[in-house]
Amino acid sequence: MWIPTEHEKYGVVIASFRGTVPYGLSLEIGDTVQILEKCDGWYRGFALKNPNIKGIFPSSYVHLKNACVKNKGQFEMVIPTEDSVITEMTSTLRDWGTMWKQLYVRNEGDLFHRLWHIMNEILDLRRQVLVGHLTHDRMKDVKRHITARLDWGNEQLGLDLVPRKEYAMVDPEDISITELYRLMEHRHRKKDTPVQASSHHLFVQMKSLMCSNLGEELEVIFSLFDSKENRPISERFFLRLNRNGLPKAPDKPERHCSLFVDLGSSELRRDIYITVHIIRIGRMGAGEKKNACSVQYRRPFGCAVLSIADLLTGETKDDLILKVYMCNTESEWYQIHENIIKKLNARYNLTGSNAGLAVSLQLLHGDIEQIRREYSSVFSHGVSITRKLGFSNIIMPGEMRNDLYITIERGEFEKGGKSVARNVEVTMFIVESGGQTLKDYISFGSGEPPASEYHSFVLYHNNSPRWSELLKLPIPVDKFRGAHIRFEFRHCSTKEKGEKKLFGFSFVPLMQEDGRTLPDGTHELIVHKCEENTNLQDTTRYLKLPFSKGILLGNSNQTMKATKESFWITSFLCSTKLTQNGDMLDLLKWRTHPDKITGCLSKLKEIDGSEIVKFLQDTLDTLFGILDENSQKYGSKVFDSLVHIINLLQDSKFHHFKPVMDTYIESHFAGALAYRDLIKVLKWYVDRITEAERQEHIQEVLKAQEYIFKYIVQSRRLFSLATGGQNEEEFRCCIQELLMSVRFFLSQESKGSGALSQSQAVFLSSFPAVYSELLKLFDVREVANLVQDTLGSLPTIVHVDDSLQAVKLQCIGKTVESQLYTNPDSRYILLPVVLHHLHMHLQEQKDLIVCARILSNVFCLIKKNSSEKSVLEEIDVIVASLLDILLRTILEITSRPQPSGSSMRLQFQDVTGEFVACLLSLLRQMTDRHYQQLLDSFNTKEELRDFLLQIFTVFRILIRPEMFPKDWTVMRLVANNVIITTVLYLSDALRKNFLNENFDYKIWDSYFYLAVIFINQLCLQLEMFTPSKKKKVLEKYGDMRVTMGCEIFSMWQNLGEHKLHFIPALIGPFLEVTLIPQPDLRNVMIPIFHDMMDWEQRRSGNFKQVEAKLIDKLDSLMSEGKGDETYRELFNSIIPLFGPYPSLLKKIERETWRESGVSLIATVTRLMERLLDYRDCMKMGEVDGKKIGCTVSLLNFYKTELNKEEMYIRYIHKLYDLHLKAQNFTEAAYTLLLYDELLEWSDRPLREFLTYPMQTEWQRKEHLHLAIIQNFDRGKCWENGIILCRKIAEQYESYYDYRNLSKMRMMEASLYDKIMDQQRLEPEFFRVGFYGKKFPFFLRNKEFVCRGHDYERLEAFQQRMLNEFPHAIAMQHANQPDETIFQAEAQYLQIYAVTPIPESQEVLQREGVPDNIKSFYKVNHIWKFRYDRPFHKGTKDKENEFKSLWVERTSLYLVQSLPGISRWFEVEKREVVEMSPLENAIEVLENKNQQLKTLISQCQTRQMQNINPLTMCLNGVIDAAVNGGVSRYQEAFFVKEYILSHPEDGEKIARLRELMLEQAQILEFGLAVHEKFVPQDMRPLHKKLVDQFFVMKSSLGIQEFSACIQASPVHFPNGSPRVCRNSAPASMSPDGTRVIPRRSPLSYPAVNRYSSSSLSSQASAEVSNITGQSESSDEVFNMQPSPSTSSLSSTHSASPNVTSSAPSSARASPLLSDKHKHSRENSCLSPRERPCSAIYPTPVEPSQRLLFNHIGDGALPRSDPNLSAPEKAVNPTPSSWSLDSGKEAKNMSDSGKLISPPVPPRPTQTASPARPTTPVSPSPAGRSPLKGSVQSFTPSPVEYHSPGLSSNSPVLSGSYSSGISSLSRCSTSETSGFENQVNDPSAPGPGPGPCYSGPEEPVRKESKTPPPYSVYERTLRRPVPLPHSLSIPVPPTAEPPALPPKPLAARSSHLENGTRRTDPAPRPRPLPRKVSQL
Helix, strand or coil, rough: EEEEEECEEEEEEECCECCCCCEEEEEEECCCCEEEEECCCCEEEEEEECCCCEEEEEHHHEEEEEEEEEEECCEEEEECCHHHHHHHHHHHHHHHHHHHHHHHHHCHHHHHHHHHHHHHHHHHHHHCCCCCCCHHHHCCCCCHHHHHHHHHHHHCCCCCCEEEEEEEEEECCCCCCCHHHHHHHHHHHHHHHCCCCCEEEEEEEEEEEECCCCCEEEEEEEEEECCCCEEEEECCCCEEEECCCCCCCCCCCCHHHHEEEHHHHHHHHCCEEEEEEEEEECCCCCCCCCHHHHECCCCEEEEEEECCCCHCCCCCCEEEEECEEECCCHHHHHHHHHHHHHHHHHHHHEEECCCCEEEEEEEEEEEEEHHHHHHHHHHHHHEEEECCCCCCCCCCCCCCCCCEEEEEEEECCCCCCCCCCCCEEEEEEECCCCCCCCCHHHHHHEEECEEEECCCCCCCCCCCCEEEEEECCCCCCHHHCCCCEEEEEEEECCCCCEEEEEEEEEEEECCCCCCECCCCCCEEEEEEECCCCCCCCCCCHCCCCCCCCHHHHHCCCCCCCCCCEEEEEEEEEEECCCCCCHHHHHCCCCCCHHHHHHHHHHHHHHHHHHHHHHHHHHHHHHHHHHHHHCCCCCCCCHHHHHHHHHHCCHHHHHHHHHHHHHHHHHHHHHCCCCHHHHHHHHHHHHHHHHCCCHHHHHHHHHHHHHHHHHHHHHHHHHHHHHHCCCHHHHHHHHHHHHHHHHHHHHHHCCCCHHHHHHHHHHHHHHHHHHHHHHHHHCCCHHHHHHHHHHHCCCCCCCCCCCHHHHHHHHHHHHHCCCCCHHHHHHHHHHHHHHHHHHHHHHHCCCHHHHHHHHHHHHHHHHCCCCCHHHHHHHHHHHHHHHHHHHHHHEEEEEEEECCCCHHHHHHHHHHHHHHHHHHHHHHHHHHHHHHHHHCHHHHHHHHHHHHHHHHHHHHHHCCEEEEECCCHHHHHHHHHHHHHHHHHHHHHHHHCCCCCCCCCCHHHHHHHHHHHHHHCCCHHHHHHHHHHHHHHHHHHHHHHHHHHHHHHEEEEEHHHHHHHHCCCCCCHCCCCCCCCCCHHHHHHHHHHHHHHHHHHHHCCCCCCCHHHHHHHHHHHHHHCCCCCHHHHHHHCCCCCCCCCCCCHHHHHHHHHHHHHHHHHHHHHHHHHHHHCCCCCCHHCCCCHHHHHHHHHHHHHHHHHCCCHHHHHHHHHHHHHHHHHHCCHHHHHHHHHHHHHHHCCCCCCCCCCCEEECEEHHHHHHHHHHHHHHHHHHCCCCCHHHHHHHHHHHHHHCCCHHHHHHHHHHHHHHHHHHHHCCCCCCCCEEEEEECCCCCCCCCCEEEEEEEECCCCCCCHHHHHHHHHHCCCEEECCCCCCHHHHHHCCCCCCCEEHHHHECCCCCCHHHHHCHHHHHHHHHHCCEEEEEEEEEECCCCCCCCCHHHHHEEEEEEEECCCCCCCCCCCEEEEEEEEEEEEEEEHHHHHHHHHHHHHHHHHHHHCCCCCCCCCCHHHHHHHHHHHHHHHHHHEEEHHHCCCCHHHHHHHHHHHHHHHHHHHHHHHHHHHHHHHHHHHHCCCCHHHHHHHHHHHHHHHHHHHHHHCCHHHHHCCCCHCCCCCCCCCCCCCHHHHHCCCCCCCCCCCCCCCCCCCCCCCCCCCHHHHHHHHHHHHHHCCHHHHHHHHCCCCCCCCCHHHHHHHHHHHCCCCCHHHHHCCCHHCCCCCCCCCCCCCCCCCCHHCCCCCCCHHHHHHHHCCCCCCCCCCCCCCCHHHHHHHHCCEEEEEEECCCCCCCCCCCCCCCCCCCCCCCCCCCCCCCCCCCCCCCCCCCCCCHCCCCCCCCHHHHCCCHHHCCCCCCCCCCCCCCCCCCCCCCHHHHHHHHHHHHCCCCCCCCCCCCCCCCCCCCCCCCCCCCCCCCCCCCCCCCCCCHCCCCCCCCCCCCCCCCCCHHHHHHHHHCCCHHHHCCCCCCCCCCCCCCHH
């Protein structure tokens, strides 16, 4: 039987349980469980991580823990009773665990490993806490470490800041909000701004001295040197090195490691240096023989220096190598370090041995205790401590020191009868009064134990040696008196014996007779001469002698012989026990000289502070002793001295002595009568304040009042104890009188002089410190009243001195912080005064920081939910006094512009935060009664309205994200809880006072707006929280969004007919609320939309407004990331909403307006689908096709379905930005054209929109045109740019804006130049099918054609698509998929290359048009694409597979032409045609012939630097033909059986025969050209080709080509095989004349570039065979490829789809070896892919230029149409293709149609209908055809570029879309009419005219060709095929020009052909221009 548990409530799982039993609960090790019931070894309960699932589990699997239970029963809550730090640690580690794994997944390795270490550390510390064996201090230390690590981890993972008090988490409910704010801020600041350490320490470790020839022991002395003051600032660190340069005692770290302690921040600067002096111990001369002298001397070796600033850059732990220098002359040794610092190079150089000193240096920051903790290993191993010289910056009481520092400075000695100077060594001893030498009191430095004697180093032959060696003598105080120091001087011989001979001595006593020590400073000592054997052990013999020359001069009666020799030392005493000051001694011994008391007291102020604090207790005893002796005489003097000492302790240096004085007052002070004198003198001073002129001394007294009162109070207590409390009344009266004097002085206003107000300020700043003293003697209420009276007496005038105002406030602040204020009784007395001053300052907006601090303190004392009567009364007072002003202050502060400085901004943030915390505290304390009183206190509705508006505004400010730092979730939740509670109270007031006739729109609007932004706050979106955090929030506060949502619903229902005021304004905000994924909230809010639709329907008969607003807002909200799939379903579903409300759709279906309602719901749902897709795509990092396709889909939806012009334009610009980012410049231009289409050339003003300023429609359209031109230019789509240039030029011309017109014409010219000069790569096109249900709906089961990137081949494109759709499966065949694939729950991609089929072949087939121009038409404005799939029909002939090789040709038609607004467009229609083997063969030969002609032409015109491509092509064709290539066609199609069985193919067979013969002719001519250009080393190959060619001819049945041979290039002087076009030989036509159209003077020789459509499947294999032999494109061309819009593989000339999908047998040419059948790897550049400007850029002679023009390789070589096919076969025309570029070609196959047979000869004199037939002489044209010969001045289109429309993102990617065509203004009738006109062969043309070079040159019309740069479209397609802006303008009086644009062509046509124009159909406007101001 299951029994509810009593004690077993909480446990931890110690072994995982799978829960396989019935009702079993699966548990993992480490889970925490709450236990509900138990039964026979089983528990029933739930895991805390998932409380909804309950089940049973074995009790043995759980370890029980102590816990307390809250809310016993069904909803009980279990809280473990362990240490709160443990609880926090456990829950935090659980949260981290999940996030830690995510770090690994996100590849954040660094943080992953750091967090792993921290987690292990925390677990280790947790174990230590749980074991419970730690001492109290250690436990604190461990907790500190834990919390520091928890905070670090939380910060790194972006988790919340945890407020803590003494390491434990704080429950915000248990403390006031102001205190919570302070805790948060303290932790935040700690995190943000590390506290600068005031104390620093330098760790030094000596490693070694690296030197080539040491051999002697060394002493190394480190010290710190101040180069500014030229003095050492630290003691020395001394260590010895052995002969190898290593430390002598490596096992004792303290001998070679030292810590220079107590460096102040001021000492970490560049002019503080670490100096290292090195002394060697050995022979006098470094190079002496070893046996020269046995005695060892200390001799200078070298010095090294390093600035301490070099260590500040980073705490380097690497060893530093310091260079060691030596002085040039030994006498400079004492200042070598200064010379190195000053860089006086002449005085020192590197030591001869080039020594280097290896040391490790590290700066440590913090006080010494902290360093001991953090670097415990350093201290545990041992380290010597090197102190600063003298006392540290802060003298600590109890510090015991008695150190005498002696510096051996220099000496002056006589020669001593020798010819050379002496080698002097000084020896020093300390001798005590008894004459004994003191042992071990001479310290050479830290690191070395003290010694009994000291030997100086020796300077060679120097009678004036300077040593400057510093020694420390730590002599005990008791040995100081009577001791002296003796210095002995010896000459050190360098002879073999090496004797040291004594020749003199000096001494100096340490203490003078009067008890003072040796004064600090330099002393010149007398050198007493003596003999070598003099015994100095008997000190009495010399102590009577004078020791110092200063004394000698003072006592002139003492005469001394021979005082020339002197010895200088500097002494400095650092002692806490001895003094050198006589005045101090006199004062302390006042009883011996009573007459000197007055003088001693006066001199006290002159004594150094450190001397006074050393003897503080003695000094104070002295003062009070004097006061007791004669208070009348010395009262004021003693008082002044006491004030001086008290103020001395305010100095930061002596600050730590305050506790010493406090201890003295408590324990040692005995002046029981002193209080009377002190009160009397203090009152006398206070009374004199108002009259005194000089206030400085009085201010000193007031500053010291805290300690004066301490003495008064202590004295009174001592008196009371002694007398049993006598004179109590008298004492009270004295204090009252004193305070009355104070009040009087405070109430005075300073008239003119600021001195009085300064005194008032000084008094107020120290007055609060007196309260605690008064409380020792008086009752709390008495003190409170005294203080209230005193503070109340302050002058209340506002314009008092500002500084006094601030001090007043600080005084109030200290009062609130004082012990007095914490008592409720005194608080109630003081509160009114405090509030009065606060109110005054807040009103003036002054000293806000102090005000905020005071208010915080006021609220910190009022605990939450304190229902004591006193607290409620206090709240009453505060609400009445401060609520209003507090709201105003917050509004005022937050509306100010924020200061720019970071420190100022921090301060600004602090003050705002504190005021906010105060307001929240106050509101949280308010009860129903307080709110009721507050609302009743407003006299009028206006006042209430203003208050409500104000508080709603403040709440909106508090909700702002920037109000608190982002990790302050705890603070935000508390604030929200207070806000929602207050709003619930106030909404009642709103209902009662502002409904019906009193309805106030503004206040209701403010209310709803507040509620909406409250719900939308980030910190309330529980879905984003971790499960544990969500659980905590829900337990503490519930879901506040739902509470507020219900409140909104209830208030909305109350509005009644006033709802109409909020429609449609509130649709957006409410929609935002419903987008939050909280089901309850959605269920509450969605019915409001039905209500809105209903009310709007009632008002205006429709709900268009609701619909418009809903759609607009939905777009902006969903693009911000709100909403989800569930939300879309919720709108469209029939799930009932909460309570009595059915679903939205159901409700609508009941209404009379259901049709429009359901339609709206459907539209919104479809929009949401697209928006969700759009949002998902936009989450990707880089721009890809999905993003662009999605944007296009959405853009179309807005245009076609919603007709929302503004949204449509917004998405146009989003799409434009995406294209720019992906560098799809052509697509970007087409996209921007959509907006341009919506605008007219009018002066209508447009409002500011997106990035556009306010401007006229004309200006915006101009701006757009320029941006579009620039993008067409960058996308190398110059032809389209030219049309726009013309359109805008027309506008400039109509406005007579010739300056801009000129620029525009220059820009147009520059675009023409670019067409001719720059290379364009032709892109490949790929067909992509997206099959399967997993694709976004705009792609699902659709096929698209995509325009590839530059250089992108099929493999690269396929890889890119698979990267964009990583889950997609690539289909390996090109067949149409079946239904199972369409319906599959997967993604299938089918990709193959397709060939573009240009709309019109006219330009492409025209002779003489350069390839640069043709290349544009091959790949632009393409609607139709082709894909060929070879297959065998019937039985396959293994000997000749061409007999059965058919081709299945699939044509794809797009919804919009490419390129367009996307790189992708959807396929609208597909057609499949089968081509017979014969048709296939014809096409292959045509393509091969065309390729040969192109290569020969390029070779002739020297466009090829390398002849290899031609060689390979000839070799491929001839070799293949010899080996059976073309002959296979003969075998297949010229045999009798085939002709008889296919009688319908007669013409086609003839055509094939004709092509074979034509190929033979071409090859003949090609070999002739080849012979001329072939290099010497390739002659054998050429010969072989010629031989093979004759074999080939014979196989074709051709015997001789005599006429062809005449066409050899030898005939032409300029190397061209052609004469001028119009001087052809008579054999060309029956009449002997040919009419050749003159080419545009702008023509330029260029490469003929054919796209992948130019060869069929066999051509592919053949080209592979021909060109695939080359190693690389560079070998073929020897030039760099230029990036543009095409592909570079030579196999590209075949349809890529054929190569990718046809079986290899079908792909190969007849006898092609397998390895070359299909190989992308062997592909190389085909020469037709290069522009001539790159290959042959140099200008040529004019005579040659014309010939170049005539040869123009753009001419498609054809057979002569004037001859029939049989004639051609028998009598071939001489050079029939090379000499005639003007023939009409009919042999191109067109778009899957069958190839037509040869045409009969044309009539003479007609090149083409309506073409002017001007004979052209062979002389050069009037205008140079080569750009190189003219100075270019091409204006760049960039000048006109707008920054608002550009992006420089380097991302390159693909794009696809369904198209937009609905906005073009060009209607079907226009387009078709226009094209009919242009192509009308019967239209009359202008008569022939001469060839001019000037602007009057007449315009030629070419009616056969559509406008070369018009963005022409297929007729009879969609109503509007392409944006109107790119079509040629059709002015009312002229026909558009039909040839490639030339100067004046467009203009002249206006004049000449005005009569021929037929009026076009009227142009429809594209749209009702609803958003007219865009």
